[in-house]
Each structure stands twice: as structure tokens, then as C-alpha cells.
Amino acid sequence: MNNDDKLIYDVAIIGAGVVGCAVARELAQYDLRAVLIEAASDVGAGTSKANTAILHTGYDGKPGFLETRLLRRGYDLLNEYGPQAGIPIEHTGALLVAWTDEQLQSLPAIRENAHRNGVTDVDFISLDELYRREPHLGPGALGALEVPGESIICPFTPPLAFATQAVINGVELRLNSPVQAIEEEADFYALHCPSGLIHCRYIVNAAGLESDTINAMQGHDEFHIVPRRGELIVFDKMASPLVRHILMPVPTRTTKGVMICPTVFGNILLGPTAEDIQDRTAAETTEAGLAAILDKGRQILPELMEHEVTSTYAGLRAATEHSDYQIILHAKQRYLCIGGIRSTGLSASMGIAEYALEQLESAGLKLKRKGEFLPVRVPNIGEASPRPYQRDDMIRANPDYGRIICHCERVTRGEILDATQTVIPARSFDALRRRTRAQMGRCQGFYCSAEVTALLAQATGQPVERLLALEH
Numbered sequence: 056m057n058n059d060d061k062l063i064y065d066v067a068i069i070g071a072g073v074v075g076c077a078v079a080r081e082l083a084q085y086d087l088r089a090v091l092i093e094a095a096s097d098v099g100a101g102t103s104k105a106n107t108a109i110l111h112t113g114y115d116g117k118p119g120f121l122e123t124r125l126l127r128r129g130y131d132l133l134n135e136y137g138p139q140a141g142i143p144i145e146h147t148g149a150l151l152v153a154w155t156d157e158q159l160q161s162l163p164a165i166r167e168n169a170h171r172n173g174v175t176d177v178d179f180i181s182l183d184e185l186y187r188r189e190p191h192l193g194p195g196a197l198g199a200l201e202v203p204g205e206s207i208i209c210p211f212t213p214p215l216a217f218a219t220q221a222v223i224n225g226v227e228l229r230l231n232s233p234v235q236a237i238e239e240e241a242d243f244y245a246l247h248c249p250s251g252l253i254h255c256r257y258i259v260n261a262a263g264l265e266s267d268t269i270n271a272m273q274g275h276d277e278f279h280i281v282p283r284r285g286e287l288i289v290f291d292k293m294a295s296p297l298v299r300h301i302l303m304p305v306p307t308r309t310t311k312g313v314m315i316c317p318t319v320f321g322n323i324l325l326g327p328t329a330e331d332i333q334d335r336t337a338a339e340t341t342e343a344g345l346a347a348i349l350d351k352g353r354q355i356l357p358e359l360m361e362h363e364v365t366s367t368y369a370g371l372r373a374a375t376e377h378s379d380y381q382i383i384l385h386a387k388q389r390y391l392c393i394g395g396i397r398s399t400g401l402s403a404s405m406g407i408a409e410y411a412l413e414q415l416e417s418a419g420l421k422l423k424r425k426g427e428f429l430p431v432r433v434p435n436i437g438e439a440s441p442r443p444y445q446r447d448d449m450i451r452a453n454p455d456y457g458r459i460i461c462h463c464e465r466v467t468r469g470e471i472l473d474a475t476q477t478v479i480p481a482r483s484f485d486a487l488r489r490r491t492r493a494q495m496g497r498c499q500g501f502y503c504s505a506e507v508t509a510l511l512a513q514a515t516g517q518p519v520e521r522l523l524a525l526e527h
Contacts, residue, residue: 064088065256066259067092067244067246067259070092070262070266071095071100071214073214073217073400074407077217079091079217079218079226080217082221083225084425086423087420087422089221090227090228090255091229097481098218102264104210104370104489105368106372107285107398108209109205109207111126112126112130112204112205113126113127113172113174113399114169115168115169117379118171122380123172124406126402127172129407132406137208141435142212142213143208144208145208145317147206148203148300149316151165153196153198154197158197158304159197161305162198162199166178169202174202177203188299189300192356207317209437211490212435213404219431219433223478229253233249237269240254243256246258258390259415260390261396263396265335270394273388275383275385277381278395279375280335281374282335282371282372283330283331283374284369285372287367288325289364290324292321294359295323298315298316301314302355313325313326315356319439320438320492325351327369330344345367365497380403381395433490443456444465460503461491462502481515482517483522484500484522485526493507
């Protein structure tokens with residue numbers, strides 16, 4: 056694997072979002088050397104952490120599109136993998152509600168399309184049945200389709216589980232390593248990062264919002280990223296009895312529309328908006344955006360407006376000028392570009408990873424399965440799973456699991472310490488939230504921040520000032 060004493064990886068994956076981590080996990084099953092490179096300080100810290108947290112069936116995908124094919128495959132794979140790896144998934148089902156005559160007339164075509172895509176359990180339900188299932192639904196609904204397979208999922212644990220399994224099976228993880236330039240040297244590449252050069256033979260570009268930037272470094276211009284901002288509102292857990300299913304509007308060409316859905320953490324989510332912007336860092340909410348989704352929410356579930364808002368957030372989707380995923384193999388360059396992965400990326404991630412390996416193998420990458428592929432199980436942070444503070448066996452073994460630090464989310468000292476000492480440890484408040492839910496609750500860390508800060512500083516050996524600087 057060495058050339059003039061250089062360490063040369065077989066494959067370098069650029070981007071440790073949910074898709075890049077899934078590709079790294081897939082590669083880890085084979086006898087080769089791979090490296091996962093991420094510009095941020097943690098995996099899953101970009102687009103992957105700010106989505107609607109729905110595991111999509113692909114019922115509304117366009118037939119013949121690569122996105123639809125990989126979404127359908129990814130849905131099956133993630134449903135199988137999730138329970139094994141500790142990823143919270145709840146099979147709530149969805150109700151697609153028509154509020155106008157035009158939307159009502161669209162329902163038969165949506166049903167037909169779903170069946171064409173292999174999602175054959177999508178069917179009409181009566182208005183009486185709709186309001187029986189969702190008694191708090193606002194007045195004026197004209198019709199509905201049921202999509203039983205739509206589910207809610209934790210958005211944080213899939214990339215963490217994928218990356219952790221990749222690392223324990225031999226993939227190297229390089230954080231804080233933005234790729235600044237790519238040079239081709241003989242039969243390998245030199246990736247320029249602030250920490251030094253990374254040499255590899257094959258490149259997988261899973262850089263999300265910067266995938267077109269990496270693509271341009273390789274001399275290609277097939278697509279351009281135009282970030283699509285989606286703003287969302289998280290309502291207090293006290294609102295959870297108001298909704299039982301994912302409530303979806305009739306989708307449009309650019310967005311699935313504003314929906315209301317429960318979360319695996321016990322909250323209710325309202326959103327998102329869909330606004331094309333130019334700034335790739337503008338992941339903030341806006342007054343206009345939040346007002347627009349509140350107006351929609353007031354129509355769909357009027358009683359929701361009487362409940363407290365826990366938080367708001369925005370995510371940037373890697374939209375392009377194309378309607379389909381931009382997964383393009385340049386075989387002679389030993390380069391695979393995975394671009395234009397929008398809101399369906401979480402659901403499709405394992406399908407994309409499987410397809411990526413097929414592409415790399417067709418470009419000459421030798422794939423020989425390892426004799427052993429170590430499993431992984433990350434802490435299940437969903438409400439449907441017993442939490443450590445509820446488990447006598449865990450508390451008897453370690454009393455720290457009975458010492459609650461974050462009371463809003465019932466996060467214990469033991470969980471926080473575990474998160475700082477795991478294979479891919481939390482070294483910031485943001486990373487800790489995504490591993491434990493600490494500071495994600497009603498008070499947003501107001502009451503527990505001092506104790507969480509002191510514990511995180513002590514466990515990671517970082518000065519408090521540095522942690523606070525990273526947060527802001």
C-alpha cells in the first residue's frame with residue numbers, strides 16, 4: 056500500500072454526513088484501506104443533523120429515477136439495520152391530507168404512482184376514518200391517502216452508527232480536515248488538508264453542500280449546489296397527544312410541503328419551508344419562514360398553536376438544477392461523485408452506499424470481503440426505548456446512570472460520560488446533544504448548562520472557555 060514510503064489509502068471518502076458515513080461503513084466490510092474525511096469537528100454535523108427525521112418509503116418518487124430506486128432500497132436496509140444498531144425508528148404511518156379540490160384530484164395519481172414504485176399499501180381512507188384517527192385535525196380536509204410504511208427516525212444516530220462501525224472495522228476518520236485542493240500524482244491522488252496530505256487511489260465525493268466544489272477540483276461541472284433552506288419548529292412534549300401519524304400535505308415539484316409529525320424524542324415537529332438561497336452557511340431561521348409554517352400549522356392542527364415552542368432550527372438541503380440525484384462515476388479518474396442528495400438522503404443512505412460500491416467496483420476497485428465484520432450498537436436515545444434512568448440494572452452497575460443532569464430530557468451523568476469516551480467521542484455541546492439529547496429540552500440548557508459544561512470540560516480535558524467558544 057506504500058509508494059516511496061507514502062501511506063496510500065485505497066479509497067478516500069470526502070464528507071462524513073449520513074451518506075459519506077454509510078459509504079465508509081459499506082467499504083469497511085472489505086479488505087482494503089479507507090479514510091473518511093470531514094471538514095467539521097464531528098460526523099453528521101452538517102445537513103444530516105437538521106432534517107424532518109422521517110424514514111421515507113419512496114411512495115412519491117418519480118418512477119425510473121435513481122433517487123426512487125435507491126430510496127426504496129435504502130428504506131428496506133435501514134429498517135433492518137436500525138434495530139440492530141440502536142437507531143430509534145417508530146412505525147407511525149402517514150396520512151396524506153388534501154385541503155383543496157386541486158389536491159383532492161391529485162390523490163388518485165399519487166396512489167397509482169406509489170403502487171408503480173412498489174409501495175402497494177398506499178390507499179384511500181374515508182373522511183370519517185381520517186378524523187377518527189386524528190381527532191384534533193383541523194376542519195376542512197377533503198380526502199386522504201394512508202401511507203402505512205412512513206416512519207419517524209432519529210436523525211442523529213444513523214451517521215454516528217455508520218461511522219462508528221466503519222472505524223471499529225478499520226476505516227480511519229479524519230475530522231477538522233476540509234479538502235482544499237486535489238492533485239493527481241502518478242496512479243494516486245494527494246488531497247490537501249490543513250493537517251497535511253492524504254494520499255489515495257479512489258475518491259468518493261460525498262461532500263453535501265460542497266459536493267460541486269469538490270467536483271470542480273476534479274474538473275467537472277455537471278451540477279451546481281443551490282442550498283434549499285428548510286425551517287422547522289419543535290413543539291413541547293406536552294403537545295404529543297395531539298397527533299398520532301405523520302400528517303403530510305400533497306407534495307409539489309420542489310418540496311414535500313409543510314407537515315406535522317411526532318418525533319422519536321416525544322415532541323411534535325412542524326415544517327419545513329423550502330427556500331432556495333445562495334449562502335451555504337445561512338442555517339438560521341427567519342421571521343417570515345417561521346410565520347409561514349405557523350400559518351400552515353394553524354390550519355392542519357389548530358390546537359397545536361396553544362402549546363409552547365421548545366426550539367426552532369433550519370437545515371440546508373443540497374439541491375441542484377436537476378430533479379434526480381447526481382451520482383456520477385468517472386471511471387478513468389477513479390472518482391465517484393455523490394451530489395444533489397436532498398431531503399431523502401437519510402432514508403436512502405444505505406441504498407446509496409450499496410450502489411456506490413457497485414460503481415467503484417466497476418471502475419476497478421478490488422473488493423474482497425473480510426472474514427469478520429464487527430457489529431455496532433449505539434445508545435438508543437428515543438422515547439420508545441427504556442432510558443438509563445429507568446433501568447435498575449444499569450443503575451446498580453453504575454450509579455451515574457441514576458444521576459440526572461439534564462432534567463428536561465432525563466439525561467444522566469453516566470450517559471454524558473459515555474458519550475465523551477466512545478469510539479467517536481463528543482467534544483462539543485452540539486456533539487453531546489446528538490448523542491444524548493442533553494440541553495435539547497424545554498429549557499434549552501438554561502438550568503443544566505453549568506453542570507453539563509463542567510462535566511464536558513472535565514471529561515474531554517478542554518478548558519471551559521474553549522467549549523463556550525465552540526458553541527458560539
